[in-house]
Amino acid sequence: xxxxxxxxxxxxxxxxxxxxxxxxxxxxxxxxxxxxxxxxxxxxxxxxxxxxxxxxxxxxxxxxxxxxxxxxxxxxxxxxxxxxxxxxxxxxxxxxxxxxxxxxxxxxxxxxxxxxxxxxxxxxxxxxxxxxxxxxxxxxxxxxxxxxxxxxxxxxxxxxxxxxxxxxxxxxxxxxxxxxxxxxxxxxxxxxxxxxxxxxxxxxxxxxxxxxxxxxxxxxxxxxxxxxxxxxxxxxxxxxxxxxxxxxxxxxxxxxxxxxxxxxxxxxxxxxxxxxxxxxxxxxxxxxxxxxxxxxxxxxxxxxxxxxxxxxxxxxxxxxxxxxxxxxxxxxxxxxxxxxxxxxxxxxxxxxxxxxxxxxxxxxxxxxxxxxxxxxxxxxxxxxxxxxxxxxxxxxxxxxxxxxxxxxxxxxxxxxxxx
Amino acid sequence: xxxxxxxxxxxxxxxxxxxxxxxxxxxxxxxxxxxxxxxxxxxxxxxxxxxxxxxxxxxxxxxxxxxxxxxxxxxxxxxxxxxxxxxxxxxxxxxxxxxxxxxxxxxxxxxxxxxxxxxxxxxxxxxxxxxxxxxxxxxxxxxxxxxxxxxxxxxxxxxxxxxxxxxxxxxxxxxxxxxxxxxxxxxxxx
Numbered sequence: 001x002x003x004x005x006x007x008x009x010x011x012x013x014x015x016x017x018x019x020x021x022x023x024x025x026x027x028x029x030x031x032x033x034x035x036x037x038x039x040x041x042x043x044x045x046x047x048x049x050x051x052x053x054x055x056x057x058x059x060x061x062x063x064x065x066x067x068x069x070x071x072x073x074x075x076x077x078x079x080x081x082x083x084x085x086x087x088x089x090x091x092x093x094x095x096x097x098x099x100x101x102x103x104x105x106x107x108x109x110x111x112x113x114x115x116x117x118x119x120x121x122x123x124x125x126x127x128x129x130x131x132x133x134x135x136x137x138x139x140x141x142x143x144x145x146x147x148x149x150x151x152x153x154x155x156x157x158x159x160x161x162x163x164x165x166x167x168x169x170x171x172x173x174x175x176x177x178x179x180x181x182x183x184x185x186x187x188x189x190x191x192x193x194x195x196x197x198x199x200x201x202x203x204x205x206x207x208x209x210x211x212x213x214x215x216x217x218x219x220x221x222x223x224x225x226x227x228x229x230x231x232x233x234x235x236x237x238x239x240x241x242x243x244x245x246x247x248x249x250x251x252x253x254x255x256x257x258x259x260x261x262x263x264x265x266x267x268x269x270x271x272x273x274x275x276x277x278x279x280x281x282x283x284x285x286x287x288x289x290x291x292x293x294x295x296x297x298x299x300x301x302x303x304x305x306x307x308x309x310x311x312x313x314x315x316x317x318x319x320x321x322x323x324x325x326x327x328x329x330x331x332x333x334x335x336x337x338x339x340x341x342x343x344x345x346x347x348x349x350x351x352x353x354x355x356x357x358x359x360x361x362x363x364x365x366x367x368x369x370x371x372x373x374x375x376x377x378x379x380x381x382x383x384x385x386x387x388x389x390x391x392x393x394x395x396x397x398x399x400x401x402x403x404x405x406x407x408x409x410x411x412x413x414x415x416x417x418x419x
Numbered sequence: 420x421x422x423x424x425x426x427x428x429x430x431x432x433x434x435x436x437x438x439x440x441x442x443x444x445x446x447x448x449x450x451x452x453x454x455x456x457x458x459x460x461x462x463x464x465x466x467x468x469x470x471x472x473x474x475x476x477x478x479x480x481x482x483x484x485x486x487x488x489x490x491x492x493x494x495x496x497x498x499x500x501x502x503x504x505x506x507x508x509x510x511x512x513x514x515x516x517x518x519x520x521x522x523x524x525x526x527x528x529x530x531x532x533x534x535x536x537x538x539x540x541x542x543x544x545x546x547x548x549x550x551x552x553x554x555x556x557x558x559x560x561x562x563x564x565x566x567x568x569x570x571x572x573x574x575x576x577x578x579x580x581x582x583x584x585x586x587x588x589x590x591x592x593x594x595x596x597x598x599x600x601x602x603x604x605x606x607x608x609x
Contacts, residue, residue: 018570
């Protein structure tokens with residue numbers, strides 16, 4: 001009589017494919033032949049792919065079974081995007097598979113005023129496994145080389161691009177909080193060591209932070225305070241963070257003036273921030289939410305929302321100055337809401353904008369909108385009138401009527417966020 | 420193709436064929452003859468036979484024509500099993516082609532239709548023979564449902580219960596068994 005052990009391995013594998021972990025281990029314990037079949041690495045390769053979307057074992061010095069049991073089971077769920085619960089500043093974390101490790105990268109807005117540049121990424125932590133099957137979870141820090149004595153007064157000193165990189169053990173844990181849901185906790189175990197090396201008043205690190213944030217910003221002097229405050233808070237955080245899962249808006253929408261996604265926007269003194277644009281289900285409203293924030297309007301708050309049911313088509317003359325713009329009757333509307341109409345775009349007289357180089361002369365969609373403004377620490381928040389403008393799929397803008405200012409937003413390229 | 424001696428051939432009478440084939444000779448569906456290990460010949464509708472990718476390929480590669488007097492030999496399949504395979508294929512003849520195995524989808528075992536469940540209430544030997552035949556004949560739907568059935572026989576059972584079900588001899592020494600248990604401890608963790 002044909003029995004189960006006489007089935008060829010490829011058929012036994014097919015049957016194993018249907019079994020959850022616990023049954024696989026039970027099957028292992030029945031006899032040597034079945035144990036060997038379960039231990040075949042291709043079984044585990046499939047599971048790694050199916051359950052954790054793991055593709056390439058290149059660089060990992062272990063087999064799929066070890067990878068699955070020691071690395072993916074505890075840490076595979078970290079892969080994806082997280083938003084940081086960090087004061088008003090928020091933050092974005094990308095965890096992805098890298099060669100031979102799982103890597104956490106802090107994703108930062110481009111340096112001040114260069115909103116068309118790509119996001120910056122900094123290694124934050126690395127999860128790997130040694131060939132003796134010990135899992136290592138380390139945080140990554142880099143310290144610029146200290147300058148030699150005697151060069152302190154030199155204003156022209158340039159900081160080293162590459163510093164010394166150090167790895168310190170850190171704790172990474174996903175907790176399930178009753179109210180907040182999934183939370184990723186990160187803590188460098190000997191933060192004091194780091195703080196000592198960085199120091200709040202440690203000259204090279206602080207200066208490097210400032211120069212990275214400001215780069216070639218023409219308004220650097222004016223906005224130094226904001227950056228200083230942010231830098232101090234960042235260095236003071238003692239390298240202990242919490243993150244919540246973040247779903248990037250990716251659904252393709254029909255009949256919208258611009259596709260949802262992540263954008264970089266200019267926020268004057270606060271530099272560039274990362275935001276998420278999406279729509280409500282009945283496509284009557286477009287909402288732009290902050291992923292990184294500032295002391296006025298923190299992360300997770302809505303920065304602006306546009307009313308798609310009140311689109312506008314304006315002439316260049318109507319946009320000459322604030323008076324002509326506000327003279328547009330409240331109920332001036334178009335035949336079909338939501339449809340895009342190419343029309344001229346002008347920044348009205350006396351409106352401030354950070355940078356002239358980006359302003360297009362035409363836009364494809366315009367509607368009434370409201371933008372969030374608030375005092376420091378989100379005091380007395382309110383909504384200020386404006387217009388939401390779509391230039392093309394890669395940029396949109398906000399004309400702040402009451403603030404007499406203009407902000408532009410550039411789409412974050414898909415490739416910047418790819419695995 | 421081998422020519423078999425006349426004495427070995429035995430055509431199935433139309434009254435012995437599965438019900439859907441008790442049809443008038445006047446209705447000429449294209450037919451094909453399949454021959455089991457023992458030499459028994461089964462005549463079935465070509466469209467039903469083509470659910471087997473193996474047979475389908477043979478038809479295309481070897482240019483076997485309908486109503487060819489030569490049966491297709493299937494030396495790996497005995498008559499009893501072949502009869503059952505044909506019954507399954509006949510019932511499922513109007514099924515849409517099964518989708519390609521999606522590497523990313525988790526595999527379910529709770530979606531076996533009731534006809535198949537009844538059909539597969541057979542002894543283990545027959546079940547495994549069906550698996551082997553479905554594999555040899557490359558009939559994905561039948562292979563999937565038979566494998567799922569075996570998986571369901573394993574689910575929820577301890578190693579000892581699995582051994583009992585399939586009459587497997589435990590060839591581990593106590594030390595070996597302990598080692599395997601240790602190596603699999605992590606499977607129990609949440």
